[in-house]
Amino acid sequence: MSRDYDFAIVGAGPAGLAAATLAAELGLKSIVFDEQGAPGGQIYRAIEEVSGTRPGDGSILGKDYQYGLEPVRAFRRSGAEYAPGTSVWDIASDGALAVLREGKAWRVRAARVLLAAGAMERPVPFPGWTLPGVMGIGAAQALFKGAGLVPDGAVVLAGSGPLFTLFAVQLARAGVPVAALLMTAQKNNSWRALAHLPAALRAGDYLARGLSMMRELRRAGVPMISGVSNLSAVGDEGLKAVEYIAGGVRHSLQANLLLVHEGVVPNTQLAMAAGCNHCWDEPGRYWRTESDEWGDTGTGIIASAGDCSGIGGARAAEHAGRLAALDAAHRLGRLDAGERDRRAKRDLAARARHMRIRPFLDTLYPPPPWLRHPPDETLVCRCEEVTAGELRRVAAQGCPGPNQAKAFTRCGMGPCQGRMCGLAVAEIFAKAHGVPVSEIGYFRVRPPLKPITVGELAEVAL
Amino acid sequence: MFKRRHNHKAKSITVYLEGEKLAAREGESVAAALLAHGTGDFRRSVISGGPRAPYCMIGVCFECLVEIDGVANRQACLVPVREGMRISRQYGMREVAPEIVP
Ligand SMILES: Cc1cc2nc3c(=O)[nH]c(=O)nc-3n(C[C@H](O)[C@H](O)[C@H](O)COP(=O)(O)OP(=O)(O)OC[C@H]3O[C@@H](n4cnc5c(N)ncnc54)[C@H](O)[C@@H]3O)c2cc1C
Numbered sequence: 430m431s432r433d434y435d436f437a438i439v440g441a442g443p444a445g446l447a448a449a450t451l452a453a454e455l456g457l458k459s460i461v462f463d464e465q466g467a468p469g470g471q472i473y474r475a476i477e478e479v480s481g482t483r484p485g486d487g488s489i490l491g492k493d494y495q496y497g498l499e500p501v502r503a504f505r506r507s508g509a510e511y512a513p514g515t516s517v518w519d520i521a522s523d524g525a526l527a528v529l530r531e532g533k534a535w536r537v538r539a540a541r542v543l544l545a546a547g548a549m550e551r552p553v554p555f556p557g558w559t560l561p562g563v564m565g566i567g568a569a570q571a572l573f574k575g576a577g578l579v580p581d582g583a584v585v586l587a588g589s590g591p592l593f594t595l596f597a598v599q600l601a602r603a604g605v606p607v608a609a610l611l612m613t614a615q616k617n618n619s620w621r622a623l624a625h626l627p628a629a630l631r632a633g634d635y636l637a638r639g640l641s642m643m644r645e646l647r648r649a650g651v652p653m654i655s656g657v658s659n660l661s662a663v664g665d666e667g668l669k670a671v672e673y674i675a676g677g678v679r680h681s682l683q684a685n686l687l688l689v690h691e692g693v694v695p696n697t698q699l700a701m702a703a704g705c706n707h708c709w710d711e712p713g714r715y716w717r718t719e720s721d722e723w724g725d726t727g728t729g730i731i732a733s734a735g736d737c738s739g740i741g742g743a744r745a746a747e748h749a750g751r752l753a754a755l756d757a758a759h760r761l762g763r764l765d766a767g768e769r770d771r772r773a774k775r776d777l778a779a780r781a782r783h784m785r786i787r788p789f790l791d792t793l794y795p796p797p798p799w800l801r802h803p804p805d806e807t808l809v810c811r812c813e814e815v816t817a818g819e820l821r822r823v824a825a826q827g828c829p830g831p832n833q834a835k836a837f838t839r840c841g842m843g844p845c846q847g848r849m850c851g852l853a854v855a856e857i858f859a860k861a862h863g864v865p866v867s868e869i870g871y872f873r874v875r876p877p878l879k880p881i882t883v884g885e886l887a888e889v890a891l
Numbered sequence: 892m893f894k895r896r897h898n899h900k901a902k903s904i905t906v907y908l909e910g911e912k913l914a915a916r917e918g919e920s921v922a923a924a925l926l927a928h929g930t931g932d933f934r935r936s937v938i939s940g941g942p943r944a945p946y947c948m949i950g951v952c953f954e955c956l957v958e959i960d961g962v963a964n965r966q967a968c969l970v971p972v973r974e975g976m977r978i979s980r981q982y983g984m985r986e987v988a989p990e991i992v993p
């Protein structure tokens with residue numbers, strides 16, 4: 430099966446939805462692929478269902494979540510085609526997409542492709558993080574949004590950043606008791622972040638909302654422990670206890686659920702498979718897809734918008750999506766340059782405003798050094814069970830970086846294809862060789878990006 | 892680890908985990924249904940045999956791989972439940988799909 434479109438978009442989050450809605454309005458035949466079952470992306474996951482059948486959960490999730498209903502509705506009305514439950518598992522440099530839905534695989538060609546694949550939680554290896562009962566805070570939040578599940582039992586939250594605080598507040602509103610919030614932000618970060626305060630204050634009400642969330646947590650009496658380091662999860666068949674150091678003392682807490690969060694990082698797997706350029710973002714400590722102000726990656730057909738091209742949050746992503754749509758319409762001859770530029774002004778300014786909070790957040794909540802450089806026994810590659818110690822050993826033997834480490838250790842060669850270990854591996858090699866991470870590089874990404882059977886592969890018309 | 896919040900109006904659906912009947916809700920993922928049921932491990936590591944369960948819930952960690960209606964290596968966090976679905980945890984050594992392609 431092969432179909433043709435003017436504009437094919439991967440990702441139905443704020444960026445992809447805004448792009449599709451505007452592109453359809455500009456007369457482009459557009460389609461959005463997303464492996465989730467409903468539109469909204471990570472932030473607005475299940476927004477239609479929650480608004481329709483679980484409004485109580487909507488109030489707990491808060492106004493920033495409920496905001497998502499309108500863009501989702503606008504997208505539904507727009508006339509853009511929507512392929513839910515559909516994974517994009519390969520992309521060629523000419524933009525041809527290979528997609529898979531319920532055992533059916535096919536290729537799609539489009540004149541212009543937009544990668545709006547969003548972000549994932551930064552994977553931070555620490556001892557015991559593979560135990561059942563340890564997961565991401567965003568993962569637990571996805572269970573609440575998508576299925577109305579809440580954590581149960583002895584629950585510990587560890588980490589830092591806006592999503593960490595937000596989820597703690599959401600749990601407090603839902604009446605879910607939390608044994609402790611283990612806060613990993615280092616105290617001297619605040620001093621450094623002060624330099625970025627003036628810009629942050631001009632970014633809108635992010636700071637005010639952050640402070641109000643902290644007040645909400647204090648009022649709710651959630652136990653908060655700051656200056657936490659050296660986290661580890663202990664158990665055999667599942668989590669039993671969380672250990673950490675605070676105030677120079679080692680502590681142990683009984684727990685059956687440990688939720689961890691150290692910010693989000695771009696989901697670059699598709700853009701890397703397509704051969705787009707990537708650069709190391711030093712403040713954010715992640716790789717991002719390089720693109721210009723319109724999202725164009727310079728590869729000819731492929732653009733990138735939203736969190737996958739650098740973390741900016743949902744509102745910045747929405748404007749980036751619109752800019753990519755305007756540029757697509759221009760490149761496909763539906764808008765002249767003057768009209769594109771005129772219509773882009775508002776979105777450019779608004780995106781820039783939302784981005785002003787980022788230097789402040791990046792400085793306040795960098796992944797702490799003890800998490801970037803976990804102890805030797807830590808499984809860094811979850812799939813192939815390669816430890817930090819093994820990586821350091823092969824580095825000492827002369828292994829230069831992640832791609833060679835694959836041959837030495839099979840690191841990054843399991844089903845997640847390095848998504849979970851890639852950043853940690855790069856940090857470990859950079860330290861071992863005494864060079865910046867930008868010089869170490871990333872795993873070469875190879876298709877298929879998703880599990881696909883030989884039978885499904887055979888169906889793809891090549 | 893997780894429980895259902897009360898205010899859920901969605902239709903109830905029956906799925907089977909290794910023959911055992913589970914009540915799931917329409918629209919939720921297989922991973923959500925198993926976690927709500929109290930399933931501890933979804934699979935075993937193919938290297939050490941250690942227990943594994945969903946980590947990311949957004950399709951990137953591949954810890955949630957289960958067999959669904961006879962097809963191995965499905966991402967439980969992305970597949971919605973369907974009436975009568977048969978699910979088994981992956982306990983054997985198993986080559987995972989991305990590697991079948993040279
Ligand atoms: C788990 C999680 C929870 C978050 N929750 C919040 C929150 O509550 N509040 C907040 O302010 N920010 C939250 N964020 C931050 C979030 O990244 C942004 O706020 C916002 O969602 C970014 O929008 P986006 O359009 O760039 O991407 P996203 O919203 O991430 O959308 C990307 C979409 O692309 C799809 N996709 C990716 N790869 C493929 C593929 N290969 N094939 C098919 N589809 C694909 C994904 O399924 C996803 O729906 C969260 C991030 C994560 C990772």
Ligand code: FES
Pocket residue numbers: 922944945946947948949950951952953954955956966967968969
């Ligand atoms: S839980 Fe991570 S891929 Fe499903």
